[in-house]
Amino acid sequence: MIVCKNLTFSYSPTKKFSFPDIQCNDREALLILGQSGTGKTTLLHLLGLLLTPESGELLLNGQSLRSLSATEAAGVRRARQIGIIYQRAHFVRSLSVLDNILLANFLADQKQDKARAILLAEQLGIGEHLAKKPHQLSQGEQQRVSIARALMNNPALILADEPTASLDDVNCQKVVELLKQQSLSIGASLVVVTHDRRLTDAFPKQVRL
Amino acid sequence: MNLLHISWANIKEKKLNSFLSGLLLTFGIGMISLLLLLDRQLDAQFKRNIKGIDMVVGAKGSPLQLILSSIYQIDAPTGNIPLAEVNKLKMNPMVKTIIPLSMGDNHKGFRIVGTTAQYVTHFEAKLAQGALFSTTLETTLGSKVAEATGLKIGDTFASAHGLDEAGEAHADVLYKVTGIFEANGSVIDQLILTDLSSVWAMHEHEESHEASEAESHEPHTEGEEPHAHEAEDEKEVTSALIKFRSPMGLVALPRQINANTSMQAALPSIEINRLFSLLGVGIDTLRALALVIILIAGVSVFVSLYNSLKERKYEMALMLSMGATRTRLFGMLLLEGLMLALLGYAAGLMLSRVGLWLFSRAAEQDFHYSLADFGLLSGELYLLAAALLVGVMAAALPSLGVYRLNLSRTLAED
Numbered sequence: 001m002i003v004c005k006n007l008t009f010s011y012s013p014t015k016k017f018s019f020p021d022i023q024c025n026d027r028e029a030l031l032i033l034g035q036s037g038t039g040k041t042t043l044l045h046l047l048g049l050l051l052t053p054e055s056g057e058l059l060l061n062g063q064s065l066r067s068l069s070a071t072e073a074a075g076v077r078r079a080r081q082i083g084i085i086y087q088r089a090h091f092v093r094s095l096s097v098l099d100n101i102l103l104a105n106f107l108a109d110q111k112q113d114k115a116r117a118i119l120l121a122e123q124l125g126i127g128e129h130l131a132k133k134p135h136q137l138s139q140g141e142q143q144r145v146s147i148a149r150a151l152m153n154n155p156a157l158i159l160a161d162e163p164t165a166s167l168d169d170v171n172c173q174k175v176v177e178l179l180k181q182q183s184l185s186i187g188a189s190l191v192v193v194t195h196d197r198r199l200t201d202a203f204p205k206q207v208r209l
Numbered sequence: 210m211n212l213l214h215i216s217w218a219n220i221k222e223k224k225l226n227s228f229l230s231g232l233l234l235t236f237g238i239g240m241i242s243l244l245l246l247l248d249r250q251l252d253a254q255f256k257r258n259i260k261g262i263d264m265v266v267g268a269k270g271s272p273l274q275l276i277l278s279s280i281y282q283i284d285a286p287t288g289n290i291p292l293a294e295v296n297k298l299k300m301n302p303m304v305k306t307i308i309p310l311s312m313g314d315n316h317k318g319f320r321i322v323g324t325t326a327q328y329v330t331h332f333e334a335k336l337a338q339g340a341l342f343s344t345t346l347e348t349t350l351g352s353k354v355a356e357a358t359g360l361k362i363g364d365t366f367a368s369a370h371g372l373d374e375a376g377e378a379h380a381d382v383l384y385k386v387t388g389i390f391e392a393n394g395s396v397i398d399q400l401i402l403t404d405l406s407s408v409w410a411m412h413e414h415e416e417s418h419e420a421s422e423a424e425s426h427e428p429h430t431e432g433e434e435p436h437a438h439e440a441e442d443e444k445e446v447t448s449a450l451i452k453f454r455s456p457m458g459l460v461a462l463p464r465q466i467n468a469n470t471s472m473q474a475a476l477p478s479i480e481i482n483r484l485f486s487l488l489g490v491g492i493d494t495l496r497a498l499a500l501v502i503i504l505i506a507g508v509s510v511f512v513s514l515y516n517s518l519k520e521r522k523y524e525m526a527l528m529l530s531m532g533a534t535r536t537r538l539f540g541m542l543l544l545e546g547l548m549l550a551l552l553g554y555a556a557g558l559m560l561s562r563v564g565l566w567l568f569s570r571a572a573e574q575d576f577h578y579s580l581a582d583f584g585l586l587s588g589e590l591y592l593l594a595a596a597l598l599v600g601v602m603a604a605a606l607p608s609l610g611v612y613r614l615n616l617s618r619t620l621a622e623d
Contacts, residue, residue, distance in 0.1 A: 041621050050530055050617045079532025086620065090527050092215065094222035099210055106210050108532040149531075 001025045002047065002157050002189050007056035009042055019043050019056075022191075022207055026156075029180050029190040031199060034209030040193045043209070044161045047191060049078050061156055079108040083150030083188075085179075087162035089142035091134035097121070097145055098130040104152035113152070120148040124178055140171030144178065151182050158183045160192045164199060176202050212537070216544035219517075226513035227549060230506055234553025237503030238596055239560035244496055245588045246565050253582075255281070255485075258396045259477045261331060263459060266290065266298065266466060267448030272475035273484060279310055279448040280477055282320050282396055285372060286312060289445040290472045298451070298466075303458035306331075309446040311408040314368040314379065319354045321368050321384070321401045323408035323446075331450070332395040338362060339388030345410050348384045348403040352392035360386050368411065379411055409444060503599060506553065510546055510603035518542070518607050525611055526619035538611045546604025547597060554596040558589065 003023045010016040017039040024030040034040045045051040091100045101117040121127045124144040129137055164172040183190040220227045258280050267275040268288030277284035299307050311323035339362040342349050365383040392398050463474035562583050
């Protein structure tokens with residue numbers, strides 16, 4: 001469960017953001033809608049602790065996340081609790097799909113669970129691509145790989161930044177379904193930030209920026 | 210998966226860049242390593258044969274030529290000197306031993322050297338089979354000679370005039386093999402040793418033979434009566450190797466000989482130092498060139514990593530957001546440089562061994578010298594350190610950017 005209250009952030013004195021209060025329970029999915037420039041990505045980075053808020057409260061499973069700020073030492077703990085899916089799927093280009101998924105375990109200092117990586121890939125329909133390089137896959141397939149990667153550490157919170165922006169309608173629906181289904185199965189809170197109107201039907205709970 | 214695995218994958222991803230960096234390192238390291246190898250082997254070969262010889266006397270001419278022909282058997286002799294003069298030196302209280310040498314003939318390119326048993330003792334050569342030559346026309350073969358010619362004990366062979374195979378053959382007088390030496394790495398390996406008297410006998414015979422045709426091929430015997438050779442004081446040798454009783458001889462004798470006799474005295478240590486300092490200019494130039502190549506290799510690693518880091522900025526930010534520490538990423542990038550350096554080093558060492566092998570083959574063909582010691586040199590450990598340093602430095606400079614990377618901004622871009 002993630003809760004945030006009175007979050008503010010400023011890049012400069014003239015460019016200030018203050019965000020509405022948000023709450024997303026375990027096994028719940030929340031859609032945050034907003035046009036470009038309304039601070040969607042900023043909010044996502046705040047929730048993902050890649051940025052430190054200027055003021056306000058951030059609670060993950062009832063625990064204040066002030067301690068899990070973007071500092072070095074906390075990076076590993078953060079990585080174990082929060083899985084992030086980016087707008088365009090990015091990977092370590094030189095590694096295979098399987099290694100890219102396992103990378104989540106490795107960098108978070110967790111045991112590398114190859115069986116789980118294969119299982120997730122099977123469930124997400126990319127089982128036959130594990131030995132390929134990520135850039136050999138289509139956009140939709142790549143986005144599914146990044147979902148698998150975000151799920152590897154069984155995080156309490158899954159954040160997705162415009163996960164469907166570069167996908168066609170069919171892939172868009174598939175990716176959203178998989179996201180919801182997978183975060184439900186590990187009991188995580190799912191927060192999706194987007195301006196993609198195609199997603200409004202799939203998420204009953206929505207917040208507008 | 211571990212950092213090594215990721216670094217290696219990154220090297221493989223940039224095949225051409227990595228290949229170029231590795232190739233440059235390989236050539237730089239290979240050249241220096243080859244120079245070190247040659248340096249050691251030439252040094253060892255030259256030092257081994259020079260040991261215990263304080264001075265060489267021979268006909269006047271180039272002192273370096275005298276040393277090369279008398280000790281190393283790789284240049285033409287300067288001429289002949291009267292045996293009587295050499296014997297006079299024997300009386301000198303400063304001279305401990307004196308070994309006369311007489312050469313001018315060969316068999317299949319291997320020099321036939323007339324000498325005394327002292328020559329064998331001096332080079333500590335041991336017989337592998339048979340016995341040492343004892344009388345005229347008996348010979349003992351060096352190991353390489355026996356191997357190359359296939360001559361066995363009891364075989365006879367004809368010698369040819371001059372120092373290469375093309376010489377005119379002395380077909381009517383034959384040498385006989387009485388023994389074969391063990392290989393001991395000295396000049397003896399490539400020689401056919403015989404008694405001094407054999408060379409005289411060979412040429413007396415020839416001269417009388419030629420004299421009957423009223424013609425002589427040898428300038429040094431021109432004008433001489435054919436039978437005059439029988440007189441002991443008219444006999445000639447090519448040169449003599451001399452060992453002193455004390456270092457004092459080194460000061461007095463050479464000057465005395467050069468001034469008062471028809472012979473010249475040459476000091477091996479001085480001449481070989483002169484030779485090496487002449488070669489040294491070339492070696493220094495090559496070494497400088499090799500260092501420049503290694504530096505360019507470093508620059509190549511630097512440029513390649515710098516460029517790829519610009520492209521991989523997002524990758525780095527991604528890994529940071531997944532829990533990697535900056536130090537870990539920095540280490541991963543250093544590893545890429547280190548692995549390239551190690552690869553270049555290993556390939557360089559192999560290259561230098563191939564080079565040495567080729568060089569050795571050529572040297573063996575031309576001079577019957579082999580330089581086939583492929584062991585690792587202590588200097589090459591320093592080379593390893595230098596290669597790793599180049600790899601680390603070249604990788605560290607661009608990789609420091611990892612510490613300045615703005616995580617959120619990089620991920621938000623694009």
